[in-house]
Amino acid sequence: MTAHPTRRVTLRIWRGDRNDGRFVDYVADVDEGMVVLDAVHLVQATQAPDLAVRWNCKAGKCGSCSAEVNGMPRLMCMTRIDQLPADEPITVEPMAAFPLVRDLVTDVRWNYEVKKKIRPFRPRKPDAADGTWRMDQEDVDRVQEFRKCIECFLCQNVCHVLRDHDKHAEFIGPRFFVYAAALEMHPLDTEDRLADLRHRDGIGYCNITKCCTVVCPEHITITDNAIIPLKERVADRFYDPIRRALRVLFGD
């Protein structure tokens, strides 16, 4: 059996709750190929059994282990330690945009409440004799990208509108613009969400920093393929006088 080379790392992990907290350094010997979540589990098993960390699949598909590693929102299970600088501590802290429960665990319930408010899918009447629908593949492909979302909420966390400006009451965040785009652009959907997007969901607060796209572990092109197309549709409806005149004259 070949011995795997080990590396000694310092994990600087946030410990605390809503009232108080601090970074605590843990030194751990990690094996080749380990990810940050492995190292956190190692610390939990050997040095800090009370360390709170949420995780599930360890395969980048459940979206549970979202955190900030060296200051960037990431899935801990998809961040290899050998890709982080070797000569300095690895900071691991909870997501900043949501209330802290304890240590690395945050309360992300707000997201589920937001999702309930988005108007659900409302398909047109079936157009085939067998009571089903017909769609072109390319029309469905466009929204298929959005369905890759694993709801890790890293995009919500990095978005400065939520993270720095606390606009949770007026802005639904990139995750739910992606969700709204998946519904709004669906070839069968007949629901109209544009007024909601403009007024209630605050799509105008997005100033296109593309940070959501940068951190998405599923590589969804959030800004270019979801948010900007929705912004353009909102502009069509509310901010474009020529389009408005054409709509009045010729209908939608």
Place this chain on the structure above:
Amino acid sequence: MSEAAGAPRRLRVFLETRRTDSWWAFQLFTLLVLTAFVAYATQRVFVDAHYEWGPYLSPFYSPVLFGDSRHALFGPKPEWWPSWAPFSPALLILAIPAGFRFTCYYYRGAYYKAFWADPPACAVGEPGLRGRRFRGEHRWPLILQNVHRYFLYLSVVVVGFLAYDVYLATQFEDGFGIGVGTVLFAVNIVLIAGYTFGCHSMRHLLGGRRDVLPKSAIGRACYQGCSRLNRRHMLFAWLSLFTVWSCDVYVRLLSMGVIRDIRIL
């Protein structure tokens, strides 16, 4: 186990971050390049000279609506132009490409970060004074960014003139020819067209506004081509900025007699 220096978990201090990469490098690049370009263009727009040489017409001035140039579409400087006001053909036209770039989705994200520090970079602390007063593009004045599509429509016309200028750049006094300037103009129009026709508003116009994409072969090709360009929008934005700048500097230096054009053909 040891306690590290206690730091607040919520990053509220300007530029505070625990990122360890060189997040500031690209913002600094954006800040410096855009500042230099805006300063150059602002100075240039008031100069009513050195914008043409031989077959070359600077893209900063094209199309020349009025002016003392053989390229002028409507003759010399109009008499109704106030005598006290500075005049140059660029004053009449440069607002279109400038407005197109200023309201471009890519540039907006770039200069909000580099100039407004809103945010300075992803997961980097903002100036704390804004807090919940942040308005984004939701309200006045940045809600006006929605005018972008109108600048696009005008820019498409300008791109047509710039393409014609490439043809003109092959028409030397002694007939057809290709100089370094011709090549520069040709590269410029390719990149400007790539930037303009890959615009997010163009993509919306060509099919993005509908839930069902165009079904005709031409319509589908246009939407797909635009989408392909759109994936490289940032690249086209920067490269076309450099080439349009280079074209103007090249023509200006030729006209001032500082350099000489090299004929390739």
